[in-house]
Amino acid sequence: MPNVHVAIIGAGGVGKAFISQLAGYATRNPSASLATILISRSSKALVSRDYSPLNLNSWSQDLASAAATAPLAYPTEALEFLKAAPGPVILVDNTSDESLAKSYPLFLSNGIHIVTPNKKGFSSDIGLWKDIYAAAANGGNPKGGYVFHEATVGAGLPVLSTLKELVETGDKIEKIEGIFSGTMSFLFNSFAPLDGNNGGKGFAACVKEAQQLGYTEPDPRDDLNGLDVARKLTILARLSGLEVASPTSFPIQSLIPGPLESAKSADEFLEGLGAFDGDMTKIKEEAEAKGAVVRYVGSLNVETKEVKVGLQTFDKGSSIAGLKGSDNIISFYTERYGGNPLIVQGAGAGADVTAMGVLGDLIKVLQRLK
Amino acid sequence: MPNVHVAIIGAGGVGKAFISQLAGYATRNPSASLATILISRSSKALVSRDYSPLNLNSWSQDLASAAATAPLAYPTEALEFLKAAPGPVILVDNTSDESLAKSYPLFLSNGIHIVTPNKKGFSSDIGLWKDIYAAAANGGNPKGGYVFHEATVGAGLPVLSTLKELVETGDKIEKIEGIFSGTMSFLFNSFAPLDGNNGGKGFAACVKEAQQLGYTEPDPRDDLNGLDVARKLTILARLSGLEVASPTSFPIQSLIPGPLESAKSADEFLEGLGAFDGDMTKIKEEAEAKGAVVRYVGSLNVETKEVKVGLQTFDKGSSIAGLKGSDNIISFYTERYGGNPLIVQGAGAGADVTAMGVLGDLIKVLQRLK
Secondary structure, eight states: OOOOEEEEEOHHHHHHHHHHHHHHHHHGGGGGGGEEEEEEEEEEEEEOOOOOOOOOOTTHHHTTTTOBBBOTTTTTHHHHHTTTTOOEEEEEOOOHHHHHHHHHHHHTTTTTTEEEEOOOOHHOOHHHHHHHHHHHGTOOTTTSSOOEEEGGGGTTTTSHHHHHHHTTTTTOOOEEEEEOOOHHHHHHHHHOOSSSSSSSHHHHHHHHHHTTTOOOOOOOOHHSSSSHHHHHHHHHHHHOOOOOOOTTOBBBBOSSSSGTTTTTSSHHHHHHHHGGGHHHHHHHHHHTTTEEEEEEEEEEEEETTTEEEEEEETTTTTTTOOOOOTEEEEEEETTTTSSEEEEEEEEEHHHHHHHHHHHHHHHHHHHHHH | OEEEEEEEESSSSSHHHHHHHHHHHHOOOGGGGGEEEEOOOSSSSEEOTTOOOOOOOHHHHHHHHHOOOOOOTTTHHHHHHTTSSSOEEEEEESSSHHHHTHHHHHHHTOOOOEOOOOOHHSSSSSHHHHHHHHHHHHHHHHSSOOOOGGGTTTTTSSSHHHHHHHHHHTTOOOEEEOOOHHHHHHHHHHOOTTTTTTTTTOHHHHHHHHHHHTTTSTHHHHHHHHHHHHHHHHHHHHHTTTOOOTTSSSOOOOOOOGTTTTSEEEEEEEEHHHHGGGHHHHHHHHHTTTTEEEEEEEEEETTOOOOOOOEEEEEEEETTTOOOOTTTEEEEEEEETSOOOOOEEOOOHHHHHHHHHHHHHHHHHHHOOO
């Protein structure tokens, strides 16, 4: 097999972790003949014009040196560079860039493989989803590249691979339910813990604490609006056979009180949130009166075609209520598994476990190139 | 791609479910060009001498008709037949036959792929494990066939695939712990339930009930001796990098009281077991006094190289204690996942979910044949 060329776009938290894991993998598996030919950030790039391998140990310094150039223009200039590589190319998109995702069909139809934790391509308009899979080898195009995106849901947890295997082997998905956001998991585990005692903290104080500990986006509204969870549900629904038009085409319960949607900053938002603590406390206490806890979940039902994201109460003995820290949990209810679902649980966010999901996908491509 | 030939040995519970699932898969994926050329039971076989596809809808009647012949002699006659097929061959071993497992290296080194839920090849002497992987494409032999055995641990649950991906992407396995036997899961969930109240049933009564409900082997000693769990731990340990010599080379706590090991029948054993109820009740009550429950688990620790199988107590709030019915649970503690393990949970036994694990492996082979 000729060299397999790896082109990496995005070198932030996940990108850095990915490059480090890729370097380890390449060292342990010299026969995989991996050559990284592109490492690109938003303002600078390392481009190996002769397709010889970039140095994965000094890339960070090299990006700051005279060796760095301006990034290739997407998609045309990048496509020309990658198409001319003397062997297979795997494009690793470690960004969350929607415009790059819109070029996936072009790259794939030119035989370039794609692995990515970027949700945008798979959770935006259904038209883009269809174009991506129509262009891909694993969507029916024999000349296309492979596309894998395990880390778009649950980071490194085996969520999409498990769902695909259930479907491919002929099981019938009935329902998928779970906690898909590390932020929401942490937030409700601290606001409404199993033992009911959180030291009297209101919801706003819990949000502020989560923000300070780095569990939320810089502006917590980007978590509390529910869109991140809705994007993950969109991906799961589509892989389960439901044609979800977009991540906003089903009910999403936002935890941002209406009057605060227009708050001018995260601080102003957090300032105002305390005034709504009573509403959340009431929901929490109503759940407790029934021996339950409130959690922020996503769920889909294949038969009723219902997809939804929002607050629900769960019996204290349930797996969802028992979740700890910022873990995710995903329960697959299927015909074969019957009443007790197949469950996958663990950290669903973080640079290392996300990068692991991306590298796992890259290995899946390598296995198909032999 | 030429026809891919499937040769199925074993058509009992799992074998029947597998053939039914395979028929569905072949119908949904005509481009996979699957041709089943052998369906073999212990006394009779359907052999397609001209390599045209056997009928997967009438195979059961055909096996009872004049179309059936004596099984091919293993390994020589079977190998000659499979080697002469005009295209790739996947051997599906749905037996629990150790002598067939001993022939895997021979089949693999002749380019024949193997998928199987049969634990014997992977959990017996370490020499056989090494021979199997040395002969396989996914063990370093470029001319060998692929071998996959997901269903040897946790049936259709993604256990081995998850472990392999953790290892391949460079994570460090620290500890694996879990309940690996549906029988033991059911038994202890009914003997020592979370709420402490099982209606006053002793351990022997629980075993008898589990046997009557079909949750144990016909002779419950085949479950209670712990060897089934030990075989699964052996496989997990080897994939984690521990050279376990055999499934009896580490401590296994048998739940068969010494004086009953020589009981002449399952009935005589069950008759005598009640006399030892006091021992188990004491263990159960000691756990309860600590707010815990007793469970039959397997665990391995990579750093201390410790592998063990037996009774342990678990805090009532733990995931292991919260398991329901006859479910399995497997917790992977790794460097990347830190304190909260990656957990896979669900039914770990039963014909349909086991067959699904085998068919999933067959699909993995197909993906690598392109």
